[in-house]
Amino acid sequence: xxxxxxxxxxxxxxxxxxxxxxxxxxxxxxACGLRFQQIQKYEAGINAISLARLVTLSQxxxxxxxxxxxxxxxxxxxAGGDAVTDDGPRRRPAREGAELSV
Numbered sequence: 001x002x003x004x005x006x007x008x009x010x011x012x013x014x015x016x017x018x019x020x021x022x023x024x025x026x027x028x029x030x031a032c033g034l035r036f037q038q039i040q041k042y043e044a045g046i047n048a049i050s051l052a053r054l055v056t057l058s059q060x061x062x063x064x065x066x067x068x069x070x071x072x073x074x075x076x077x078x079a080g081g082d083a084v085t086d087d088g089p090r091r092r093p094a095r096e097g098a099e100l101s102v
Contacts, residue, residue, distance in 0.1 A: 001079040005071060006047030015043040015067050017061045028076070037054040 018028055018039075025039040032039075032053070041047040044055075049057070058065045 001072070001076040003048070004045060005075075007042075007048055009047040009075075010049060010068055010070070011043040013063075014039075014057060017063045017068075018043075021061060023061075028057070032056050061100055085100065 011067055020024070025036040025043070029036040029039045038047070054068065055065060058068055
């Protein structure tokens, strides 16, 4: 799944939630400290949304973050792309004999 497809999918979910709450783009933008044009771009999938901004939007729209992101990992796997794993960041194994200084 390409980045642009992810932005569009999240944007569609944001728009649907905003409409469900009968809010305008201007109202959402004001609550987030943005201009309505930025909300338009997010909803259209034109601009990427930072995680911090997505958290703010989820709070304003009273939508759990998990709801907005639901299915993205599965979609990426189906499309043959990489997906984030649940086992945390990957680290290089320590070299044998290496010690940590404290």
